[in-house]
Amino acid sequence: xxxxxxxxxxxxxxxxxxxxxxxxxxxxxDNEPGVLARVVGLxxxxxxxxxxxxxxxxxxxxxxxxxxxxxxxxxxxxDQIHHQLERLVPVHQVTDLTTSARSLERxxxxxxxxxxxxxxxxxxxxxxxxxxxxxxxTTESFIFELSGRPSKIDxxxxxxxxxxxxxxxxxxxxxxxxxxxxx
Amino acid sequence: xxxxxTGAEMVVQALKDQGVDTIFGxxxxxxxxxxxxxxxxxxxxxxxxxxxxxxxxxxxGYARSSGKVGVLLVTSGPGATNTxxxxxxALMDSIPLVCITGQVPTHLIGSDxxxxxxxxxxxxxxxxxxxxxxxIADLPRILHEAFYVASTGRPGPVVIDIPKDIQFxxxxxxxxxxxxxxxxxxxxxxxxxxxxxxVDMMAHAKRPIFYTGGGVINSGPAASTLLRELVGxxxxxxxxxxxxxxxxxxSGPNWLGMLGMHGTFEANNxxxxxxxxxxxxxxxxxxxxxxxxxxxxxxxxxxxxxxxSSINKNVKVDLPIVGDCGHVLExxxxxxxxxxxxxxxxxxxxxxxxxxxxxSKKSLAYRASSETIKPQxxxxxxxxxxxxxxxxITTEVGQHQMWAAQHxxxxxxxxxxxxxxxxxxxxxxxxxxxxxxxxxxSLVIDIAGEASILMNIQEMSTAIQYRLPVKIFILNxxxxxxxxxxxxxxxxxxxxxxxxxxxxxFVKLAEAFGAKGIRCRDPELLDAAIQEMxxxxxxxxxxxxxxxVENCFxxxxxxxxHNDMLLADLSDDAGLExxxxxxxxxxxxx
Numbered sequence: 001x002x003x004x005x006x007x008x009x010x011x012x013x014x015x016x017x018x019x020x021x022x023x024x025x026x027x028x029x030d031n032e033p034g035v036l037a038r039v040v041g042l043x044x045x046x047x048x049x050x051x052x053x054x055x056x057x058x059x060x061x062x063x064x065x066x067x068x069x070x071x072x073x074x075x076x077x078x079d080q081i082h083h084q085l086e087r088l089v090p091v092h093q094v095t096d097l098t099t100s101a102r103s104l105e106r107x108x109x110x111x112x113x114x115x116x117x118x119x120x121x122x123x124x125x126x127x128x129x130x131x132x133x134x135x136x137x138t139t140e141s142f143i144f145e146l147s148g149r150p151s152k153i154d155x156x157x158x159x160x161x162x163x164x165x166x167x168x169x170x171x172x173x174x175x176x177x178x179x180x181x182x183x
Numbered sequence: 184x185x186x187x188x189t190g191a192e193m194v195v196q197a198l199k200d201q202g203v204d205t206i207f208g209x210x211x212x213x214x215x216x217x218x219x220x221x222x223x224x225x226x227x228x229x230x231x232x233x234x235x236x237x238x239x240x241x242x243x244g245y246a247r248s249s250g251k252v253g254v255l256l257v258t259s260g261p262g263a264t265n266t267x268x269x270x271x272x273a274l275m276d277s278i279p280l281v282c283i284t285g286q287v288p289t290h291l292i293g294s295d296x297x298x299x300x301x302x303x304x305x306x307x308x309x310x311x312x313x314x315x316x317x318x319i320a321d322l323p324r325i326l327h328e329a330f331y332v333a334s335t336g337r338p339g340p341v342v343i344d345i346p347k348d349i350q351f352x353x354x355x356x357x358x359x360x361x362x363x364x365x366x367x368x369x370x371x372x373x374x375x376x377x378x379x380x381x382v383d384m385m386a387h388a389k390r391p392i393f394y395t396g397g398g399v400i401n402s403g404p405a406a407s408t409l410l411r412e413l414v415g416x417x418x419x420x421x422x423x424x425x426x427x428x429x430x431x432x433x434s435g436p437n438w439l440g441m442l443g444m445h446g447t448f449e450a451n452n453x454x455x456x457x458x459x460x461x462x463x464x465x466x467x468x469x470x471x472x473x474x475x476x477x478x479x480x481x482x483x484x485x486x487x488x489x490x491x492s493s494i495n496k497n498v499k500v501d502l503p504i505v506g507d508c509g510h511v512l513e514x515x516x517x518x519x520x521x522x523x524x525x526x527x528x529x530x531x532x533x534x535x536x537x538x539x540x541x542x543s544k545k546s547l548a549y550r551a552s553s554e555t556i557k558p559q560x561x562x563x564x565x566x567x568x569x570x571x572x573x574x575x576i577t578t579e580v581g582q583h584q585m586w587a588a589q590h591x592x593x594x595x596x597x598x599x600x601x602x603x604x605x606x607x608x609x610x611x612x613x614x615x616x617x618x619x620x621x622x623x624x625s626l627v628i629d630i631a632g633e634a635s636i637l638m639n640i641q642e643m644s645t646a647i648q649y650r651l652p653v654k655i656f657i658l659n660x661x662x663x664x665x666x667x668x669x670x671x672x673x674x675x676x677x678x679x680x681x682x683x684x685x686x687x688x689f690v691k692l693a694e695a696f697g698a699k700g701i702r703c704r705d706p707e708l709l710d711a712a713i714q715e716m717x718x719x720x721x722x723x724x725x726x727x728x729x730x731x732v733e734n735c736f737x738x739x740x741x742x743x744x745h746n747d748m749l750l751a752d753l754s755d756d757a758g759l760e761x762x763x764x765x766x767x768x769x770x771x772x773x
Binding site for chain 1: 304307308365367490491492494495496499
């Protein structure tokens with residue numbers, strides 16, 4: 001007998017109670033015009049989620065860019081995303097860093113906090129605990145820079161909110177596999 | 184040989200070097216340099232269509248009937264946007280096309296220039312790949328690469344957008360050489376372990392079935408031959424999707440007819456009750472599976488497909504085999520023979536007995552009439568009178584399409600061209616023109632509906648201009664028949680805007696274009712009228728006036744399983760009680 005089938009569309013999967021997983025996909029692409037639009041269009045056209053997306057050239061001479069996409073979905077949907085990405089002509093390689101290898105994920109954030117007196121002291125203390133650097137300061141504000149796993153940044157931002165969070169700018173996740181081998 | 188020439192000359196030279204003898208197109212400002220080059224040569228024949236959508240479908244018909252890449256050439260802006268339906272159609276049905284679009288000169292891109300549109304942006308979602316040529320040095324590579332990408336792997340449409348200044352620019356042309364693409368490497372051969380596992384599952388199956396699709400036809404005629412061999416070796420029953428008709432002959436002993444929403448009772452029940460399903464180049468489309476959670480619940484499934492993303496997309500399978508159908512079928516036949524495999528004889532006999540019991544339902548039967556022409560009867564007579572001709576059949580979309588699939592029988596691949604995935608009304612006439620150009624001496628018939636045919640009727644002029652004797656066989660019931668049928672089933676018989684209160688006189692319309700018009704409403708006169716159509720040396724519009732309210736059965740209603748089919752009611756009583764067969768959930772489906 002078959003296992004119960006999940007709904008074929010990620011739109012209905014999102015509505016159903018099937019378990020959602022978070023995965024980080026690393027997509028090595030030819031750095032040609034429109035390649036990012038192809039990848040993003042694939043996600044919007046087929047109803048896949050993008051939780052975070054980073055893209056930058058990683059090898060100038062070879063015209064290679066790495067797109068790192070954090071996505072969420074049912075396990076079958078993640079599998080589909082993987083193979084749909086592989087189908088795009090300018091894609092060299094797709095790696096699911098969540099399943100295929102032990103990987104490191106980092107994100108950089110800049111967090112602007114406004115406050116005086118006690119709040120200011122609290123902010124400095126917490127920043128120290130999170131190893132956030134001060135990259136701009138006025139008498140009534142700080143901008144902190146910190147990097148780490150996305151959950152660490154979430155945590156820091158949550159702590160800053162009652163103190164006087166003004167705004168946050170985040171880079172999205174960059175990821176790489178551990179050990180001597182390439183992704 | 185490398186040679187200096189203009190971009191426009193490169194385009195035409197590349198077409199020649201790729202073996203293209205026919206292209207479909209429509210000129211305009213942004214492609215004039217290419218048209219000027221076409222003017223000076225005779226190797227590439229240009230067919231002037233009357234609308235760019237027609238060019239795309241004609242190229243599809245040409246490609247599907249010949250196995251070659253279909254090529255179209257259109258101008259920027261509206262020329263490009265008019266091809267979108269055809270490109271999407273080709274993407275859904277995996278048809279190899281190369282579409283060359285003119286673009287405003289590079290320095291005007293982004294300025295909202297006259298007849299400018301973001302062609303690569305718009306076509307990104309409806310092509311397998313597309314290119315905007317920004318440098319003359321890239322043009323020869325892109326031209327050859329486009330043919331490679333379109334025709335290999337899972338085929339599909341490729342757009343090359345060429346700004347006008349690039350067409351005038353001079354550069355060095357290089358002829359096609361062995362393509363070593365940086366990233367695109369379709370996998371053709373399958374893993375031998377998977378082949379062995381499949382053969383083992385097949386030898387042990389008690390209730391097996393082959394479920395084949397358009398992938399077998401796309402793989403080339405050799406794949407169909409191998410499929411026949413494998414079916415013969417195993418003795419298994421075989422059914423096919425709309426897209427796969429002809430790969431196994433409809434006259435073959437193991438043929439169950441088409442499956443799916445309007446498939447036969449025996450094919451759908453065999454799919455539901457099988458213990459091993461061997462899917463070959465088919466993609467478990469919703470028109471095939473019906474209700475997914477009740478789809479073939481007791482079977483192991485083998486899925487052979489060149490597109491890895493088709494596997495486990497809609498239905499989870501037990502043994503995926505990624506590879507070209509022809510390669511995989513060859514390996515299956517080879518291993519089956521080498522290991523002297525035998526099918527599971529006694530259970531297979533019992534399975535056939537069950538299938539024959541389903542067959543005896545005669546699910547394609549309909550209530551005959553001596554008063555009006557039943558549409559099924561019209562297709563049956565068309566088949567009877569044309570089957571000994573070298574015939575190619577195209578269709579539009581709707582009831583007539585399903586009746587054609589059910590009652591016209593195909594014994595060879597590449598003979599049947601229909602819009603399967605996208606369901607494009609207006610496909611059939613231009614596709615017939617494309618097929619006729621690929622097979623000038625064959626009998627090409629577009630089985631049409633009176634609503635669909637009007638969507639690209641302008642292509643009659645193309646048929647006349649190039650003396651293409653295509654036959655348009657309209658099953659005229661004055662309704663958008665499939666819409667009417669669904670309104671009867673789902674919406675209480677409220678026929679909202681599905682009746683054409685004003686139709687042209689199709690005989691006069693034919694004559695206005697310069698073609699022959701024939702009308703028939705009497706079943707007794709039908710054979711003679713069809714024969715007159717066949718015998719006429721030129722294009723014909725045949726206005727076949729059929730029963731206006733005939734429904735297309737059998738049918739798996741939306742949201743139902745394969746073993747929950749509606750059959751035609753053949754008694755003389757009132758029609759089916761079908762107002763309530765589809766529940767609220769089913770109504771949501773398409």
